[in-house]
Amino acid sequence: MYSRMLVLRFPKTEVEKPIVCYLARDFDLTFNILKATILPRKEGVMVMELSGTRKNFTLGVEYLKKHNIQVQAVGQDIKRNKKKCTHCGACIAVCPTGALSIKRPEMMVVFDHKKCSICGLCVPACPPRAMEIRTTGTPILK
Numbered sequence: 001m002y003s004r005m006l007v008l009r010f011p012k013t014e015v016e017k018p019i020v021c022y023l024a025r026d027f028d029l030t031f032n033i034l035k036a037t038i039l040p041r042k043e044g045v046m047v048m049e050l051s052g053t054r055k056n057f058t059l060g061v062e063y064l065k066k067h068n069i070q071v072q073a074v075g076q077d078i079k080r081n082k083k084k085c086t087h088c089g090a091c092i093a094v095c096p097t098g099a100l101s102i103k104r105p106e107m108m109v110v111f112d113h114k115k116c117s118i119c120g121l122c123v124p125a126c127p128p129r130a131m132e133i134r135t136t137g138t139p140i141l142k
């Protein structure tokens with residue numbers, strides 16, 4: 001099973017067509033729509049998780065692109081908001097990769113982005129919510 005979080009941007013000519021339903025009917029894909037918005041100029045934006053076999057996933061995305069729908073894969077990144085961080089050290093205990101560690105003798109918590117697996121465990125562990133997950137979008141099947 002292959003699964004990706006996608007952002008779809010529909011041109012106004014396609015907004016009212018049930019194109020996403022055809023992904024299930026014709027390509028045996030399942031989808032979970034997390035957000036759907038119609039922008040003022042009538043373009044549509046939809047965030048969804050799309051799942052199926054790798055082959056069907058590729059065929060489904062090609063089908064969307066044939067209908068001039070822009071398809072982007074959603075990625076995630078994690079950042080530490082240095083203004084919010086109090087260097088309490090709570091995140092170090094939950095970080096499985098050593099991306100968060102204490103620098104001695106300053107007793108400052110340092111974040112090594114290269115070691116981060118983006119597991120997200122530090123986000124709820126941080127009392128002032130200094131660890132933030134950010135969502136990015138990159139074109140898929142260009």
Ligand code: SF4
Nearest residue numbers: 085086088089091126
């Ligand atoms: S838990 Fe949050 S506030 Fe505490 S050191 Fe980690 S990032 Fe900073």
Ligand code: SF4
Nearest residue numbers: 095116117119120122
């Ligand atoms: S997201 Fe996971 S690996 Fe990255 S700093 Fe937080 S706990 Fe560590």
